[in-house]
Amino acid sequence: MKIKIDRHLLLTQLSYISKAIPSKTPLPALMGIKFVVSEEGLYLTTSDSDITINTFLPLEVNDTQVIQIDSIGSIIIPGKYFIEIIKKLNGDIIEISTFEGHYVIIKCGRSEYTLNGLDVSEYPNIELIKHDNPIHLEKQLLKTIIRQTVFSTAHIENRPVLTGVNFRYDADELMCIATDSYRLSKKVIPLNKLHEPFNIVIPGRSLIELSKILDDSHDAIDVYLAHNQVLFQIGNISFQSRLLDGEYPETKDFVPTTFGIEIKANYHELYEAFDRAALIARDQESKVVKLNILPNENKMLITANYPAIGKVEEEVQVEMISGGELRIACSALFILDALKAINKSSVIMSFNGDMYPFILRDQYDETTIQLIVPIRTE
Amino acid sequence: MKIKIDRHLLLTQLSYISKAIPSKTPLPALMGIKFVVSEEGLYLTTSDSDITINTFLPLEVNDTQVIQIDSIGSIIIPGKYFIEIIKKLNGDIIEISTFEGHYVIIKCGRSEYTLNGLDVSEYPNIELIKHDNPIHLEKQLLKTIIRQTVFSTAHIENRPVLTGVNFRYDADELMCIATDSYRLSKKVIPLNKLHEPFNIVIPGRSLIELSKILDDSHDAIDVYLAHNQVLFQIGNISFQSRLLDGEYPETKDFVPTTFGIEIKANYHELYEAFDRAALIARDQESKVVKLNILPNENKMLITANYPAIGKVEEEVQVEMISGGELRIACSALFILDALKAINKSSVIMSFNGDMYPFILRDQYDETTIQLIVPIRTE
Numbered sequence: 001m002k003i004k005i006d007r008h009l010l011l012t013q014l015s016y017i018s019k020a021i022p023s024k025t026p027l028p029a030l031m032g033i034k035f036v037v038s039e040e041g042l043y044l045t046t047s048d049s050d051i052t053i054n055t056f057l058p059l060e061v062n063d064t065q066v067i068q069i070d071s072i073g074s075i076i077i078p079g080k081y082f083i084e085i086i087k088k089l090n091g092d093i094i095e096i097s098t099f100e101g102h103y104v105i106i107k108c109g110r111s112e113y114t115l116n117g118l119d120v121s122e123y124p125n126i127e128l129i130k131h132d133n134p135i136h137l138e139k140q141l142l143k144t145i146i147r148q149t150v151f152s153t154a155h156i157e158n159r160p161v162l163t164g165v166n167f168r169y170d171a172d173e174l175m176c177i178a179t180d181s182y183r184l185s186k187k188v189i190p191l192n193k194l195h196e197p198f199n200i201v202i203p204g205r206s207l208i209e210l211s212k213i214l215d216d217s218h219d220a221i222d223v224y225l226a227h228n229q230v231l232f233q234i235g236n237i238s239f240q241s242r243l244l245d246g247e248y249p250e251t252k253d254f255v256p257t258t259f260g261i262e263i264k265a266n267y268h269e270l271y272e273a274f275d276r277a278a279l280i281a282r283d284q285e286s287k288v289v290k291l292n293i294l295p296n297e298n299k300m301l302i303t304a305n306y307p308a309i310g311k312v313e314e315e316v317q318v319e320m321i322s323g324g325e326l327r328i329a330c331s332a333l334f335i336l337d338a339l340k341a342i343n344k345s346s347v348i349m350s351f352n353g354d355m356y357p358f359i360l361r362d363q364y365d366e367t368t369i370q371l372i373v374p375i376r377t378e
Numbered sequence: 379m380k381i382k383i384d385r386h387l388l389l390t391q392l393s394y395i396s397k398a399i400p401s402k403t404p405l406p407a408l409m410g411i412k413f414v415v416s417e418e419g420l421y422l423t424t425s426d427s428d429i430t431i432n433t434f435l436p437l438e439v440n441d442t443q444v445i446q447i448d449s450i451g452s453i454i455i456p457g458k459y460f461i462e463i464i465k466k467l468n469g470d471i472i473e474i475s476t477f478e479g480h481y482v483i484i485k486c487g488r489s490e491y492t493l494n495g496l497d498v499s500e501y502p503n504i505e506l507i508k509h510d511n512p513i514h515l516e517k518q519l520l521k522t523i524i525r526q527t528v529f530s531t532a533h534i535e536n537r538p539v540l541t542g543v544n545f546r547y548d549a550d551e552l553m554c555i556a557t558d559s560y561r562l563s564k565k566v567i568p569l570n571k572l573h574e575p576f577n578i579v580i581p582g583r584s585l586i587e588l589s590k591i592l593d594d595s596h597d598a599i600d601v602y603l604a605h606n607q608v609l610f611q612i613g614n615i616s617f618q619s620r621l622l623d624g625e626y627p628e629t630k631d632f633v634p635t636t637f638g639i640e641i642k643a644n645y646h647e648l649y650e651a652f653d654r655a656a657l658i659a660r661d662q663e664s665k666v667v668k669l670n671i672l673p674n675e676n677k678m679l680i681t682a683n684y685p686a687i688g689k690v691e692e693e694v695q696v697e698m699i700s701g702g703e704l705r706i707a708c709s710a711l712f713i714l715d716a717l718k719a720i721n722k723s724s725v726i727m728s729f730n731g732d733m734y735p736f737i738l739r740d741q742y743d744e745t746t747i748q749l750i751v752p753i754r755t756e
Binding site for chain 1: 456459462463466467468481482488489490491492493494650651653654657658686687688689690691692693694695
């Protein structure tokens with residue numbers, strides 16, 4: 001194998017596939033990048049067993065030759081080192097060749113690296129699950145779903161299924177839910193004739209890495225479902241993730257639909273007030289604060305008290321308030337996470353009393369709710 | 379005590395004094411900021427025992443009132459919390475007052491904090507050593523001295539005096555030296571009538587923190603020396619550090635003055651070549667690389683070999699070369715550190731054989747040398 005390749009385009013490909021190079025693995029080949037040059041172009045593959053990413057770079061991009069092939073071939077290249085080297089080389093064109101079947105030689109300017117490679121036969125055989133019946137999804141919609149739900153997944157794996165986001169389609173709407181059982185994010189989008197019904201759980205980490213690959217363009221992407229895998233096809237990038245086993249809990253009864261007390265307030269005012277109150281919160285893990293809704297005074301107080309340090313009172317002027325007075329305690333960090341997932345407009349907070357979950361939502365977005373379970377205090 | 383104060387100017391003062399707030403201390407008062415309001419303005423003091431910083435903000439800055447005093451007074455305010463609060467408050471003017479002698483109340487917009495303070499009598503009595511005979515030093519010169527030497531100080535304290543930079547004045551010149559015994563940075567500046575002779579060692583950490591306070595203006599600063607302390611007066615900021623005890627080693631015989639082999643090369647070419655070679659260096663702590671100077675071919679080769687991963691060869695075209703062939707091994711990290719302390723111009727590297735220390739210097743700066751001890755290899 002011997003090619004000359006545009007360094008900047010190679011770097012872009014590497015930035016996609018780097019997300020699936022494991023830092024540790026029992027299988028040394030997985031620390032490498034499967035580098036395959038065919039007559040059509042360059043295929044790169046990485047996999048950490050959970051996520052597999054494959055990219056294709058054709059010989060020409062926008063009518064400009066970006067790969068010049070002297071001879072085709074393939075090899076596994078040490079991933080971490082290869083990426084650092086390509087980043088630091090000084091030049092637009094890099095020559096990459098193999099030597100004696102298991103050495104990779106990288107030349108650029110007056111630099112020459114020889115890396116120990118492995119034969120591609122040592123790379124595990126990972127099948128990409130492409131088939132004839134993909135789901136077409138808008139890139140920006142998928143990115144928004146991930147941003148508005150994934151932070152609510154559980155981090156501790158005593159219930160593994162909760163570390164993922166549940167995607168459920170029933171022929172009318174797509175419902176996406178994440179919960180760690182202390183909070184819940186839910187997005188429901190009306191979508192007709194998307195696909196036959198499905199109910200899958202995609203690992204949160206996979207979605208976070210996928211999200212980094214989704215740029216801000218408005219193209220559609222293709223999503224392929226198989227028994228225990230999902231594949232997202234984004235242009236020339238294939239991003240495949242395993243699915244989580246197990247039944248995702250039914251959360252319908254958990255999410256209230258009627259509320260006795262509601263306020264509407266400005267996003268920035270709310271965010272900054274909770275952010276400042278969190279500074280003095282006693283429990284530095286969850287940053288517990290108390291809310292005090294005072295309909296007669298048309299305001300909400302946020303207070304925190306950390307006897308060793310001091311206390312804080314933040315007053316939020318509300319744009320609308322309905323229902324009676326309420327005192328409720330909750331994690332300021334959960335509130336801040338929920339607010340970050342809301343567009344920067346007016347926020348509605350809806351309550352049913354100090355013992356019941358409450359929700360936050362964007363006034364102008366009916367599709368998404370953020371639910372938080374209050375904390376019981378003395 | 380009760381004042382109204384410009385939030386942005388208070389933040390600037392806090393950014394100076396924050397550098398001496400210890401993260402741990404047996405004396406709780408030192409976790410606080412000594413906050414003293416007098417008829418003239420606001421004095422802030424912090425100290426971590428090694429470093430003491432004191433700032434003064436007058437009532438008016440550029441003919442604009444920045445502090446409005448209702449009543450003078452003083453208190454110790456929890457440092458870390460106070461700074462975070464002032465940063466996050468939303469408003470230009472903050473009201474700060476004391477309550478029952480040991481509470482601090484901070485009001486801004488619709489936010490109100492009450493922090494537990496301490497009486498200033500609990501703050502240790504730290505005397506600032508100002509006297510009538512300061513040294514006048516240019517701010518930029520001091521900043522350059524620190525930048526070009528402090529990285530060579532020792533980090534491990536088995537010889538505490540090496541964790542500092544030696545400043546030595548003998549009526550003709552100021553000599554500044556740092557060494558961890560594997561490398562040495564030396565700057566010698568001709569300076570007449572600066573002060574009577576002195577020979578002190580300032581802790582490296584103090585200089586690093588001081589350097590962050592030295593902005594890019596060209597004002598002079600006053601340096602006050604006392605038995606075991608040094609004080610830098612920078613406008614309204616007093617920065618005092620303890621000095622290190624012990625005799626600083628004599629390094630004259632350690633630094634060669636004549637050399638058998640010299641090369642001159644472009645700063646960027648050298649830096650990038652060493653940076654790339656370091657990627658494959660076996661010992662990831664010191665990143666050992668080998669230099670091979672080839673006068674007949676008018677070039678230097680930098681090679682590294684990490685059998686588990688691969689090897690690299692970088693070729694550097696030199697602008698000038700004199701003397702015979704040389705092979706020498708050294709830490710690429712030390713070379714990169716030394717290069718960072720050199721202005722981005724032509725660099726001269728001077729050698730006396732593979733067993734002897736070599737030096738790097740800026741072609742246009744005779745005042746500074748960076749010395750590196752080679753590594754013996756098999």
